[in-house]
Amino acid sequence: MPITVEHVTHFLAAAATLIHERRDELTALDAAIGDADHGANLDRGFTAVMARLPSVADKDIGTVLKTTGMTIVSTVGGASGPLYGTAFVRAGMALADRHEISTEEILLALEAALDGIVARGKAQRGEKTIVDALAPAIEALQAALAAGKPLGQALQVAADAAEAGAKATIPMLALKGRASYLGERSIGHQDPGATSTAYLLRALAMTCSRVEEGA
Secondary structure: OOEEHHHHHHHHHHHHHHHHHOHHHHHHHHHHHOOOOHHHHHHHHHHHHHHHHHHHOOOOHHHHHHHHHHHHHHHOOOOHHHHHHHHHHHHHHHOOOOOEEOHHHHHHHHHHHHHHHHHHHOOOOOOOOOHHHHHHHHHHHHHHHHOOOOHHHHHHHHHHHHHHHHHOOOOOOOOOOHHHHHHHHHOOOOOHHHHHHHHHHHHHHHHHHHHHHOO
8 A cells, every 4th residue: 555645644653752752761761871851852842743734734755754853953952953953854855745755755755854963963883873763764664665565564673673673772972963072971871863753763764554454
């Protein structure tokens, strides 16, 4: 079954709900190595996205995602606003003019999002950032799809990989962002950006699983 604009809107709603539910957890993680505002900032950003979505409900998927990205940039402070904003804008550019997308195009959009984050943040794997969750998730998704798993199951595998990637940031030394100012004191703390990335992928997996189940 193809993924439609309505499904993408459902994903964004699920993401907004999950970020809101995990707001305090994300803020607590950020308190240890950042400005203690990651959860609050993302929650504000996705609340703004949900308010904006009705104005683009009749548009293509690319427009919905680009609007999401631009809204996040304009409402989310710190480093996460530009990074997540760029990710959604790049994903939207990859899906420009599409009203329905295939499994392969979802993978393409995630790869474009990662490329955008790497370009904007100048980050690589192992530096205690969003990349440490998103990159292994994409690799897991590629492998799961190649093994013949349906999209929903493949995205669940990807979300699991993202969560494992987020936990793997705990022993890392932060080399980017405000956390890098702490030096070795950043070791022993889970990166909040990698953690929120895992939640976004979980929301995507839940949405696509429901689509396949006909829910």
